[in-house]
Every structure is written in C-alpha cells, then in structure tokens.
Amino acid sequence: MFRKVFSRHLEGLSSSDVVVTPRIYRSLRRKITALMLITATLPLAIMAALNYYEYQKALSREIQNPLRVIVNKAKNSFELFLAERTSAVGFIAQAYTFKELADDKDLARILKILQTEYVGFVDIGLINDKGELVNYVGPYALKGHNYAEQTWFNEVRVKGRYISDVFMGFRKFPHVVVAVRHTLDSGEPFIVRATLDTHQFDKIIVAMGLEPGSDALLLNRAGILQTSSQRFGKVLDTFSLPMPPPTFEATVLQQQDAEGEDIFLAYTYFPESDFVLAAIKPKAQMLRTWYTVRGDLVFIFCAGVLAVFVASYKITDLLLRRMREAEEQRELALRQVEHAQKLSSIGRLAAGVAHEINNPLAVINEKTGLMRDLIDLREDFPDKERYLQLIDSVLKTVIRCRDITRRMLGFARRLDVSLEELDLNDVLQETSGFLTQEALHRKIELSLTLDANAPRIVSDRGQLQQVFLNILNNALAAVPDAGRIDVCTRGDGEGVCVEVRDNGCGMSKDTLTCIFEPFFTTKKTKGTGLGLSITYGIVKRLGGEISVESEVDKGTVFTLCFPKHPKHEA
C-alpha cells in the first residue's frame, strides 16, 4: 500500500521525460517536504513519546517509593506503640491478683510505674465480669461506672484484647482505650482497662518528617480521623476522601482531593487493629522535577521538529532549484541544437536548389541573349522594338532569379570571417547612414543613442553592416510613416549590446517563433524570407546572440550582443 502511495506521489521525481511546469514543481516541493518531515519527525515523535512515558513512570516510581517507605515505617511505629501498651496492660492483668488490683493504693502504684515506663498512659481501671468499674486510678471520678452495655466490653470478653478507636468519651479529650481480659483460677474473668493519650500518635506522625504541604493522618476503617491534620480537619472529623480499598501493604494511589488538586495518597491498613494510616502529598509538589524535565523534553522536541522542518524545506528548495536549472539548461540546449540543425539542413537544401537552378538559368540567359543578338543584327526584323523589350524583361527576370539563388547560397555559405578590431558605434553610424534618406522621406525618426564607453570589439565590419542593414530595413518596413526607431548601444566588460526598438506593427507569437527560419516571410511577394536567417547565421558566426521581443501593434525590439572576442567556432 505504501509503495503504491509513494510511487503515485513521487512519479514526478523519477520520470524525466515529462515537461516539468512550475505547478508540478510546487506539488513536488510539497510532497518532498512532507515526506522528509514525516520520515524525520515520526521517529522523533515516537522517541519523545516513549521517553515521556518511560520517564514519567520511572520518576513517579522514584517519587512514590519514599512515600511508601515512610508510611510503612510509621505504621510499624504505631503497631509497636500499640503492641507495647497492650502487652503492658496484659502483663498487669496477669501479674497481679484481682485483690491487688482492686486495692486503690496498689493500682495507684501500678499506674505510676506504667506512666514512668511507658509514656502515654492516662488512667487505669479494673472492671469485673458484670461491667462495673471496681477500681480506678486517674484524673477523673469514674468509679462505679457500668460498661456492661457497651460494645467494647462484650468484644473484650470474647476476644480477650481490645483497642478502641479514638474517642472523647466521658473524659472529653481524644483518647484510646486498651482493655485486656484475664480469667482467674476460679474461672471468673475480669478486665483491666487503661486509657492512652493520643498525643503519642501525633508524635509518631511528626516523626515521619513530612515536607510542608504534605499531610499524614491516622484513620479508623470508618473514615473517622484519629489524629489531627493540617488539611483534613481535627480528631473525629470525617475524612473528606473516600476510604481506599483495604490492604495491609503500603500502597500509593493517585487521585484528586476535595478541591480537585492532584495528590498521591499513600496508605496502609493495620492488621491488628481498626486503624488506617494515610499520607497525602500534592502531586504538583512531588512532580516539580518531572515538570522541568517535561518542559525540557517538549522544548527539545519542538526545536527538533522546527530544525527538521527548516532543514527539509531548505534541502527541498535546493534540490528543486538544481532540478529546475538542469531541466531548463537541457531544454535550452535541445532547442538550440534543434534550431541549429533545422537551419543547417534547410541551408544545405537551399544551396542545392540554388546550384541546380543556376544551370538552367544560364541556359535561359544565353538563349535569350542569342535571341537579342540575332534580332539586333537584322535591321528589318518586324516589331523589333517590342521583341527587344520582351527579351530585356526576360533577362531582367533571369538576373532577379540569379540574385535570389546568390542570396540562398549566401545563407548557406561558410564565410571566412575577416576579423578586425572595430567600434560598433561607427558601424552603426555608417549603416544607418544608408537609410537616413528613406527615413527622412517617410518622416521616420531614426535616433541613435550610442554608449561612448562601449569597448571596441573584434568582429567583421562587412558582416556587421549586413546584420544591421537587415534589422534596420525590417524596422523601416514595420513602422508606419512618422514612426520611430531607436537604436542604442550598451557596453560592458563582456562586450557590446545593441538594441533596435521600433514602434511598428509588431508580430504575433506564432510569427515570432519562426522569424529566424529561412523562407519565412510576412512580406509576401517582396521578400525572400532569408534576411533574418542570414542575420542569425552571421551573428552566431561572430559569437554573438540575437533575441527578439515583440507585441502586436506596440512594436518590436531586437537585441544583439557581441562579445569582445568571438569565440572560436568551427
């Protein structure tokens, strides 16, 4: 398929025979440029896109990993903290007898030791199987409270251990309850219940060392905040984001917060308790490096595309210009060769015809001459005058024919050019001198504007005269009476150019294409059609150039340029 498309669009490149017009060049330019652009930018774009995504992925992993590590560490701290406290309470429940624990003094001593060894204990209490608070040491007057109706009481009775969510409770400040059941030898169970200050949670979160703008918080599974946070509210507020799916591995999610800002949410569920630890980092902050990298990437890509575009455009331009030049040169050369061949073959033909006609013409000449001689000799020839007139007319016609054949031969002849250094202006002045009389008679203004600084050239005076005589004669024939012919010369380092401009009848395009061909004439009976082809031949022989421009009814301009030295021509 591609092949088809390519061959269809690029056929202009391979086929050299088509005449290449500017329109084809334009479409060719479009196609080449497009092709180069596509071949150059497509891989670039793919590379850039791959780079973009790979880099984004790598960077995002790089950014997420530390977050995951921090969350894991903090989770361990929390678990350790809770496990320590729970085992301390468990130890108390087992190490002491119910009696000892029921004793105010003993319990006060135990709490004091606890508070010394483990930071965070606020109070401690002993609850019997019926849910009554048997003994209590702490800042609040809670003794006699009955917990039988509360869910945690039933849970600890069944599971043996219980860690509560953070709650305000009777104490009116956020705390966590740790309860451990122990069964006496008698089979009667009792519960030791201690309260922990959540201050410790805040400390662990601070220890995570999060950057400003980031946030970490402890939640329960229902989405209630267990610690205060900067952006998600105070303890016991509801978390503004939906709870992530449960997992005990530290996991990073990319999502939007309530304000629509992109964030990374790193979280983990606690296997031993109902807590969920979450750390939130705004994406923008984390991806700042990524954004700079992306900016560079985009810049380099754009610059690359631009460079490719400019380069392909320039190269195409150059390529096409070369092609065009070559094409034009080829065409010009072909045209010249064609023209030269045409002229030379017609010339040979003309010469042959002229030769063949000369012999019969000579016979006519002699026979007619003899007739005249005979009539002349006889005094008594009837109608002598009339016959002599007729014979003279035949002889004049013979001479006319002879002149025509001579001119035809002149067109074909290979002249030995006799070169001399001459001033073209002089030649022009001399030649135009022949014609001033006719010009005057017809009130034609024949003006010469000669460049006095024109260099002298090496050329053939006689042939130049013939050339200018031909051209000026044509101009005289073309202009109406009271018309105008301007001849001007221009010299430069290379040679001299002569411009002959008339305001005569001009020529059509068709005429213009054949004016240098032999036997082409617009003068019907008066001309032989050889003048300009002879002129052309001479100018070429002298190493010059002749060109013509014309517009019907506006006039004609012949421009002839002669080099300082004629190039040697065979």
Add this chain to the structure above:
Amino acid sequence: MKKIKLLLVDDEENFVNTLAERLKMRDVPSKVVYSGEEALEAVKSEVPDVVVLDLRMPGIDGMEVLRKVRQTNPDVRIVILTGHGNEVIEEEAKKLGAFHYHKKPVEIDELLGTVKKAYREKLEDAMVAATFAQAGAFDEAHEILDEEK
C-alpha cells in the same frame, strides 16, 4: 588583335553551344568540348590561350582539369564559369591558378571582358619573356613564364 584561341568546356551542350555562337557573333570563335577528358585531349592537341571551364561535370571534373592543365601548360589562362560552388570552392580554384571565377548565369559581355583580359595578360607575359629572351636573359624569361607555376 590576333584571334584568341578559346576553348569552352561544359557538359551542358545547350548552354555551351549557344555561348559559343554568341561569342562568335562577337568575333571570338571558340572550340567547344563537353567533358573533362575531351578538354585535356584538346589542350594536348592544340594549346589554347584561354579556357572557359565548368566545374561540375561527369567523369573528370573541372577542378581536376584545372589542376592538370596548370601543370602541363602553365601559360594557359583558365576562367571558371559554374553554377555550383561556393566561396570555399572559389578559393580553391583561385589557389590552383584560375584566372577568374564566374558564377552562372553571367552577362556575355562580362565574360568576354574577362576572357580578353586573360588573353591580354598572357600576351604581356609572353612579350616580356620574349624581350628578356632577346636580351639573352633566358633565366628571367623562364621565371616570368613559370611564375604562376
């Protein structure tokens, strides 16, 4: 003036006979031959003063005749009269020693003028040579006679 011994050479009989007749009317009789071979024969049997010679003829052409006659009889003046030929051929003929080059068709009086001029020149050369010969200066006489060799 003594009669000119004139030889006309042309394969176009129609032309050359008429020409001969007209020349005779003008008091210049001539011998007419129609080919190069005949021309050489005629020169051998009776050396003419002037030859009017066509160039393009079947067999031995005019240029060949010109060359041979100039070799054997350098004092014979040869006038070319041809419808063919161009400047290159004219140049060649002149180099070979043709007295004049006429293109057909030509005015009878013009041709006659050239023939007479050629004859006069030949006579003058001969006379100068005779003068030198009379004075015993044979070398000079030969030189004059051979100068166009």
